[in-house]
Amino acid sequence: MAETNKTATLTIDGQSYELPILSPTAGPDVIDIRKLYAQAGVFTYDPGFTSTASTDSTITFIDGGKGELLHRGYPIDQLAGQSNYLEVCYALLYGDLPSKAQMDDFEARVTNHTMLHEQMVNFFRGFRRDAHPMAIMVGVVGAMSAFYHDSTDISDPWQREVASIRLIAKMPTIAAWAYKYSIGQPFVYPRNDLDYASNFLRMCFSVPAEDYVPDPILSKAMDRIFTLHADHEQNASTSTVRLASSSGANPFACIAAGIACLWGPAHGGANQACLEMLREIGTVDRIPEFIARAKDKEDPFRLMGFGHRVYKNFDPRAKVMKQSADEVLDLLGVENNPVLQVAKELEKAALADPYFADKKLFPNVDFYSGIILEAMGFPTSMFTPIFALSRTVGWISQWKEQLDDPQLKIGRPRQLYKGETLRDYVPIDKR
Ligand code: SDX
Secondary structure (H helix, E strand, O other), X not given: OEEEEEEEEEEEOOEEEEEEEEEOOOOOOEEOOOOHHHHHOOOOOOHHHOOOOOOOOOOEEEEOOOOEEEEOOEEHHHHHHHOOHHHHHHHHHHOOOOOHHHHHHHHXXXXXXXXXXXXXXXXXXXXXXXOOHHHHHHHHHHHHHHOOHHHOOOOOHHHHHHHHHHHHHHHHHHHXXXXXHHOOOOOOOOOOOOOHHHHHHHHHHOEOOEOOOOOHHHHHHHHHHHHHOOOXXXXXXXXXXXXXXXXXXXXXXXXHHHHHHHOOOOOOOHXXXXXXXXXXXXXXXXXXXXXXXXXXXXXXXXXXXXOOOOOOOOOHHHHHHHHHHHHXXXXXXXXXXXXXXXXHHHHHHHHOOHHHHHOOOOEOOHHHHHHHHHHOOOXXXXXXXXXHHHHHHHHHHHHHHHHOOOOOOOOOOOOOOOOOOOOOOOOHHHO
C-alpha cells in the first residue's frame, strides 16, 4: 500500500484531523484511521465491515462492479480454463505461477502428505454416523494440532511451510473420509499415482468390491470447482482465520475456525441451501412464487446462490461454473436434469425482475456448483466440505501473508456501547 500526499480532513466539534490516504495498485483508496482514536478520541462504526479494509494484501483482487477476480493478477476465467488447482495453489502460496521444476517439486510434496495419521481413524469413529460432514471436518482439522505437533510452532518458517502442505494435501482425505463415514462405507486411502482431483473422487466413490476410475471430464470439472473456490480476498471465513491467527493460534486451530465460519448458509453453506431451494421449487411454474417471497420484506426467505457483498455484477466464477454444469450434465446424460432446468429459468426470471436488477443481485459461485456436485453423485451435505477443501489454500495463503507482516498485531475491534451506564448493585431482597 503506497503512501500518497493526499489526506482526508475530519472535523469534530470544530477540531480538524488530517487522515492519510493510502493508494492500492488496484481498487479504491483507503483512509488510514489507525491513529484516529488516539488523536480524536472517537471510533469508526462499520458492522459487517462494508466500508472497511482490514489489512493490505497482494494475493487476490476483486472488482465487484466489473465482476473481476484476480489471483496474483491472473483472471479467474484464464486460470480455470488454462491452469489447474495445484498450480493455482502454488501461485496463491508463493506469489506467482511456478516453473515446471517448481511445479513438479510442489506436486510431489503435496502428494506425499495426503495420508492421515492412522490414529485419526479412531477420531472419526467417535462421531455418530449421521454427523454432518462439516461437523466432522471442523473436529478433525482442529484435532490435527494434537497429531502433528512438529508443525504447530508458527514462529518457525519451516513448520509453517510443513503445516501449509499438510493441510492442502490432507483436506481431500479428510473430506472423503467424512463422506465415507456418513454412508457407512470403509475409508479409501489416497494413491500417489492419481492427480489431486482424481484422488479425491476415487476416495469418495471407490469401494472394496469395485474400484472407481474417474472419467477425465469429471476430474477436470472437480479440479475446476476446486480452482473456482480457492481464494476470495477478505471474506468472512478468511477474516476468521486471520483473526484467529492474530492471537498466535496454531494453523490447524485457525483453519478449523475458518471451516466453522464457512458452514453458515449466508457463506459457504449457500451451495447446499441453493440446491435444497431449487429442489423445493421443484418445477418451473413455481418460480414466480419463490421470487415473490424473496422480494417480500416480511418473508426472511432469500434466493440462495444470489447476491454478494462485493459483486454487484455477475460473479465471474458463476459464469465458468455454468459452462462446467453444461459439460458435466451432458457427459452424464442428465442435461434434462429438472433441477438444472429450474436453475436456468430461475436465473432468467430473477435477472429480468427489477428488484434483483436494482439491488444488483446476480448468481454467485454457489448457484451452479451444487448442480454439478449433485450430478457427480455427491449428497448436498458434501457441498460445503468441498468448498472448505478448495478454500484451504486461500486460508493458508492469507494466514502466511499475515504472519509475514511485520506490523502484525492481535485483532481487537471496539464497539458502540448502548447498554446501561454505571449503577450500584442491588441485593436481591431489595429488587
Ligand atoms: C459466498 O464474501 C465472499 O467473498 C463470499 C464468497 C467467497 O468466495 O468466499 O463469495 C462465497 O459466501 C457467496 C455468497 C453465498 N450466499 C448466498 O448465496 C446466500 C444468499 N445471499 C444473501 O444472503 C446475500 O446476498 C449475501 C449475504 C451474500 C450478501 O448480502 P449483503 O451484501 O450483506 O447485503 P444485504 O444482505 O444487506 O442485501 C442487500 C439487499 C437487502 O435488501 P434491502 O434491505 O436493501 O431492501 O439485497 C437484498 C437484501 O434483502 N438481498 C436479497 C438477496 N441478497 C440480498 N434478496 C433476495 N435474495 C437474495 N439472495
